[in-house]
Amino acid sequence: MLVQIVVSGLASGATYALIALGFVIIWNTAAVVNFAQGEFAVAAMFVALVLSRFGHVPLFLALPASVAASALLGWLTERIVIRPVIGRNAMTVVTVTIGLQIVLSDGAKLIFGGQPYPFPAPFSGAPLGFGGVVLPRQSLLVILAMALLVAALHAMSVLTPFGKRLRAVAQDREVAAMMGIDVNRTVAQGFAVSAAVAGVAGVLLAPVIFVSADLGLPLLIKSFVAAIIGGFGSYPGALAGGLLIGVIDNVVSYAVSTDYRDVISFLVLIVMLLLRPTGLFPNHR
Amino acid sequence: MLSVRGLRAGYGRIEALRGVDLEVAVGELVALIGSNGAGKTTTLKAILNLVPHSAGRIAFRGEPTERVPPHVLARRGIGVVPEGRRVFAISTVQENLELGGLARTTRSDARRAMERVFETFPVLRERRRQRAGSLSGGEQQMLAIGRALMSRPDLLLLDEPSMGLAPIYVEAIFALIARLNREGVTILLIEQNATLSLEIAARAYVLEQGCCVLSGPAAELRHHPQVVDAYLGGEFADR
Numbered sequence: 001m002l003v004q005i006v007v008s009g010l011a012s013g014a015t016y017a018l019i020a021l022g023f024v025i026i027w028n029t030a031a032v033v034n035f036a037q038g039e040f041a042v043a044a045m046f047v048a049l050v051l052s053r054f055g056h057v058p059l060f061l062a063l064p065a066s067v068a069a070s071a072l073l074g075w076l077t078e079r080i081v082i083r084p085v086i087g088r089n090a091m092t093v094v095t096v097t098i099g100l101q102i103v104l105s106d107g108a109k110l111i112f113g114g115q116p117y118p119f120p121a122p123f124s125g126a127p128l129g130f131g132g133v134v135l136p137r138q139s140l141l142v143i144l145a146m147a148l149l150v151a152a153l154h155a156m157s158v159l160t161p162f163g164k165r166l167r168a169v170a171q172d173r174e175v176a177a178m179m180g181i182d183v184n185r186t187v188a189q190g191f192a193v194s195a196a197v198a199g200v201a202g203v204l205l206a207p208v209i210f211v212s213a214d215l216g217l218p219l220l221i222k223s224f225v226a227a228i229i230g231g232f233g234s235y236p237g238a239l240a241g242g243l244l245i246g247v248i249d250n251v252v253s254y255a256v257s258t259d260y261r262d263v264i265s266f267l268v269l270i271v272m273l274l275l276r277p278t279g280l281f282p283n284h285r
Numbered sequence: 286m287l288s289v290r291g292l293r294a295g296y297g298r299i300e301a302l303r304g305v306d307l308e309v310a311v312g313e314l315v316a317l318i319g320s321n322g323a324g325k326t327t328t329l330k331a332i333l334n335l336v337p338h339s340a341g342r343i344a345f346r347g348e349p350t351e352r353v354p355p356h357v358l359a360r361r362g363i364g365v366v367p368e369g370r371r372v373f374a375i376s377t378v379q380e381n382l383e384l385g386g387l388a389r390t391t392r393s394d395a396r397r398a399m400e401r402v403f404e405t406f407p408v409l410r411e412r413r414r415q416r417a418g419s420l421s422g423g424e425q426q427m428l429a430i431g432r433a434l435m436s437r438p439d440l441l442l443l444d445e446p447s448m449g450l451a452p453i454y455v456e457a458i459f460a461l462i463a464r465l466n467r468e469g470v471t472i473l474l475i476e477q478n479a480t481l482s483l484e485i486a487a488r489a490y491v492l493e494q495g496c497c498v499l500s501g502p503a504a505e506l507r508h509h510p511q512v513v514d515a516y517l518g519g520e521f522a523d524r
């Protein structure tokens with residue numbers, strides 16, 4: 001039983017971890033705390049929902065299309081919302097991203113109303129049994145997808161010219177420009193990648209929850225907490241933090257009550273900040 | 286190669302440059318000397334369009350650089366060794382060099398350029414898998430120069446490359462700058478160390494409070510009373 005609870009906790013934790021990862025990508029490349037990160041995930045959910053449920057597009061096409069759509073949203077966010085205020089004081093930039101969060105979630109509410117929509121599961125079928133432990137297919141899929149995506153992102157960051165440009169900009173924008181790197185373009189691409197990662201989290205999460213317009217904020221809060229627990233700016237930290245939050249959430253919901261699952265993330269955050277204020281992986285990028 | 290006329294620039298209401306003129310011809314090594322806060326770094330940043338200028342004209346290879354963004358200037362052949370080295374600390378030595386070559390070279394060009402950098406600075410080859418932040422100050426300066434050389438620049442701008450270095454490194458860095466110039470790189474050297482700069486430069490400008498107060502052949506400036514008093518430590522200068 002405990003194994004099952006931990007595995008499904010890891011599955012929801014994997015989605016928080018991915019959103020946190022996207023969040024950290026933006027923080028590292030643009031020094032922007034993006035409060036609209038959860039909305040990138042929600043946007044992908046709705047695009048997938050509209051395409052598959054109302055447009056009857058098969059899921060194997062609808063899912064990549066929705067991830068592409070959130071990448072586009074991330075890119076547009078940088079071009080339209082962030083670029084005009086980049087370099088202003090931190091409060092201005094934060095206020096702008098909070099504004100964007102409100103606009104996007106209220107926009108979704110205007111279009112789709114406040115009600116929840118069920119989302120078709122891509123891999124239905126009986127749960128898989130492993131020596132007496134029964135695990136839902138979607139949970140395993142989510143964990144596997146997260147692991148693959150993280151490996152791919154790591155490879156991209158270390159091996160591709162784009163990854164190298166991104167890391168240069170993250171470390172020193174001015175010197176990156178002196179090296180011939182188009183900083184604005186790189187940051188916009190960073191936003192697109194970050195939003196795409198959040199979009200993947202969204203479509204992985206969609207089948208296990210009901211899709212609704214007000215999901216963005218709770219997702220943001222979970223991933224924000226995950227990023228802080230991990231040591232703000234650290235990629236392995238964001239992943240570990242997300243998984244940890246997911247597992248603790250699930251264990252507490254099961255052992256105590258679902259009423260406490262949001263309280264508990266903050267409790268974990270407070271304990272972390274008291275015991276280890278630099279996070280789990282303070283010096284890793 | 287580079288021409289700056291009547292350059293004025295500042296930060297908000299602070300005027301840092303109040304009419305700077307300077308000229309670097311193809312193949313020259315020109316020094317720009319001045320004390321702390323004179324406006325040397327601001328001149329470099331204005332040349333690169335990293336700070337906006339309120340008046341004046343800048344041309345690189347005869348073309349005005351008015352609206353050319355910094356990264357495009359780099360791709361057109363301006364290499365920079367920024368003040369304080371500013372290596373990418375959490376990247377490895379090799380990654381720093383790759384980043385230097387990213388914009389202007391193909392993969393095989395970059396490999397050859399890196400080989401040349403390693404020949405110039407054998408210590409960088411030894412440390413190529415180490416994080417740049419773990420290098421000593423002198424090694425970081427070599428890396429910063431190597432990184433700028435990766436793009437095979439036509440014009441190299443160096444901002445206080447001797448700052449904070451142990452004396453043996455200072456000598457070595459100046460010798461290297463002189464050698465790069467002999468090998469054909471046009472150089473604008475920004476320095477506070479007037480003694481060594483005037484030894485290797487052909488011409489020099491002296492900047493004070495945002496104005497070019499003196500200029501001329503380095504050999505003449507070495508004996509100019511104003512320079513001797515202000516920068517060469519008076520009587521000890523003429524060793």
Ligand SMILES: Nc1ncnc2c1ncn2[C@@H]1O[C@H](COP(=O)(O)OP(=O)(O)O)[C@@H](O)[C@H]1O
Pocket residue numbers: 296299300301319320321322323324325326327328
């Ligand atoms: N970012 C900045 N904001 C405001 N003032 C600055 C800034 N950078 C430099 N200054 C001022 O501009 C003047 C010239 O500085 P700088 O070009 O850095 O001098 P140098 O490189 O010769 O030491 C100084 O008075 C300095 O205080």
Ligand SMILES: [Mg+2]
Pocket residue numbers: 325326327368445
């Ligand atoms: Mg300076």
